[in-house]
Amino acid sequence: MTDCLFCRIVAGEIPADVVARTDRALAFRDIQPQAPVHVLVIPADHHADVPAVSGADPALAAEMLALAARVAREEGVAETGHRLVANTGLEGGQSVSHAHIHVLGGRPLGWPPG
């Protein structure tokens, strides 16, 4: 039993709309989508944030990026354009302390973000 929300999704204790998975990573729809396509890519193992993944297990970070690219293709936003976001830490706006990459697309995305 863990109090990490995304670990509980990996364990199947909390339902999620899973769109793709690999041996070590999972992709599921964000519960509060900010765009027509809004999918989160997470490692199955717990890491606090994306820099922690790349420091501890660079191959896993690469696997997450490859899964994000696959999700973009399968969701139809690889060609139209999309955005990968890894909010990190307090000022980065990270609200869940389990590494995740947002895959956003399906509408024009402004810059800079708010």
Ligand code: AMP
């Ligand atoms: P961040 O603010 O970058 O840490 O992103 C965390 C994201 O997790 C937010 O976009 C939330 O909407 C999303 N989220 C929180 N709880 C769930 C859940 N149970 N299922 C899917 N997405 C969630």
